[in-house]
Amino acid sequence: MMLPADHPPVAPPTIGVLIINLGTPDAPDAPAVKRYLRQFLSDPRVVEIPQILWQPLLRGVILNTRPKKSAHAYGLVWSEEGSPLAAITRRQAAALQGAFGENVIVDHAMRYGRPAIRDRVAALKAAGCERILIAPLYPQYCAATTATANDEAFAELRAMRWQPAVRTLPPYHDDPAYIAALASSVTDGLAALDFAPDVLIATFHGMPQRTLELGDPYHCHCRKTARLLGEALGREVRVAFQSRFGRAKWLEPATDTTLAALPGEGARKVALVAPGFSADCLETLEEIAIRGRETFLEAGGSHFAYLPCLNDSPGGIAMLQTLLARELEGWLAPQ
Ligand SMILES: C=CC1=C(C)c2cc3[nH]c(cc4nc(cc5[nH]c(cc1n2)c(C)c5CCC(=O)O)C(CCC(=O)O)=C4C)c(C)c3C=C
Ligand SMILES: [Fe+2]
Numbered sequence: 368m369m370l371p372a373d374h375p376p377v378a379p380p381t382i383g384v385l386i387i388n389l390g391t392p393d394a395p396d397a398p399a400v401k402r403y404l405r406q407f408l409s410d411p412r413v414v415e416i417p418q419i420l421w422q423p424l425l426r427g428v429i430l431n432t433r434p435k436k437s438a439h440a441y442g443l444v445w446s447e448e449g450s451p452l453a454a455i456t457r458r459q460a461a462a463l464q465g466a467f468g469e470n471v472i473v474d475h476a477m478r479y480g481r482p483a484i485r486d487r488v489a490a491l492k493a494a495g496c497e498r499i500l501i502a503p504l505y506p507q508y509c510a511a512t513t514a515t516a517n518d519e520a521f522a523e524l525r526a527m528r529w530q531p532a533v534r535t536l537p538p539y540h541d542d543p544a545y546i547a548a549l550a551s552s553v554t555d556g557l558a559a560l561d562f563a564p565d566v567l568i569a570t571f572h573g574m575p576q577r578t579l580e581l582g583d584p585y586h587c588h589c590r591k592t593a594r595l596l597g598e599a600l601g602r603e604v605r606v607a608f609q610s611r612f613g614r615a616k617w618l619e620p621a622t623d624t625t626l627a628a629l630p631g632e633g634a635r636k637v638a639l640v641a642p643g644f645s646a647d648c649l650e651t652l653e654e655i656a657i658r659g660r661e662t663f664l665e666a667g668g669s670h671f672a673y674l675p676c677l678n679d680s681p682g683g684i685a686m687l688q689t690l691l692a693r694e695l696e697g698w699l700a701p702q
């Protein structure tokens with residue numbers, strides 16, 4: 368049926384974009400880190416050991432030892448704005464607000480800690496969003512990161528009688544916009560150094576080797592990102608995996624053992640980039656930029672540089688805008 372000519376214009380639907388990252392403690396102290404780790408490490412998508420076996424070890428040992436050590440590490444990178452991961456994710460959402468038109472609300476959430484995914488999905492619905500794009504900001508898909516973020520959003524939708532329509536951001540490990548943003552950021556970062564690195568390492572968060580054997584594409588996604596980045600830069604990019612947790616075998620080579628071995632192989636100048644992290648965090652700022660540097664210099668290295676993540680840099684935000692706008696296609700078109 369045609370609308371009569373004098374019918375008032377139909378308002379475009381309100382749309383929500385929820386960018387999501389992993390999450391972080393509320394404070395750099397042992398009680399806050401304990402709360403955060405209890406939630407994080409109780410996620411069966413993260414630790415794939417039957418809960419009946421895992422929970423006694425988690426509650427009896429890990430949560431009584433790790434929080435103090437991790438709180439100290441958080442203290443080394445904490446800023447006036449709080450945890451770097453929280454501050455950068457907040458700034459990313461603020462920078463994207465308004466980028467897709469007045470009817471699109473951009474919000475952010477964390478899988479563990481706050482702001483909670485379930486609360487923000489409910490808030491977007493309460494704000495009138497009829498459509499929501501769930502956007503876990505992990506370039507490489509991993510069930511322990513991407514899938515669990517989506518699960519949590521869907522858990523909130525499950526409780527709704529009248530659900531909004533939903534889309535999820537696919538992995539973007541090989542997206543030309545992401546590779547170009549990375550290459551440009553690395554090129555600028557290298558040009559600003561006062562030395563030319565012998566080796567450039569792309570360090571990715573690790574995961575258990577078993578996860579790869581069970582079919583998770585994360586390892587392949589990481590390797591493809593590094594290959595495409597190397598092609599874009601016209602130089603070799605070595606891959607390594609960091610942040611090993613627990614006693615099981617994790618993806619190799621490990622970043623720390625690679626850094627310790629390089630000087631002995633004649634590579635005394637190194638630069639690292641962490642393409643799997645959309646925001647700098649404990650794992651990049653403390654584990655790599657502080658401890659990684661110490662490991663490398665103690666092993667005989669002479670020059671070390673850690674190149675920051677894309678964060679809320681103009682190039683990083685433009686890349687996110689491109690990816691998100693693509694997923695909003697059709698939703699943004701005039702109704
Ligand atoms: C970017 C991808 C990530 C994957 C894959 C991942 C897997 C994974 N992580 C752990 C255990 C820990 N990770 C921790 C911190 C942490 N992990 C990621 C990202 C990925 N993790 C980020 C962005 C952060 C930083 C959070 C911050 O607050 O800055 C920690 C907590 C810190 C600590 O105590 O060391 C743990 C523990 C496992 C077991 C896992 C695999 C499946
Ligand atoms: Fe992690």
Ligand SMILES: [Fe+2]
Pocket residue numbers: 610649650654
């Ligand atoms: Fe770590």
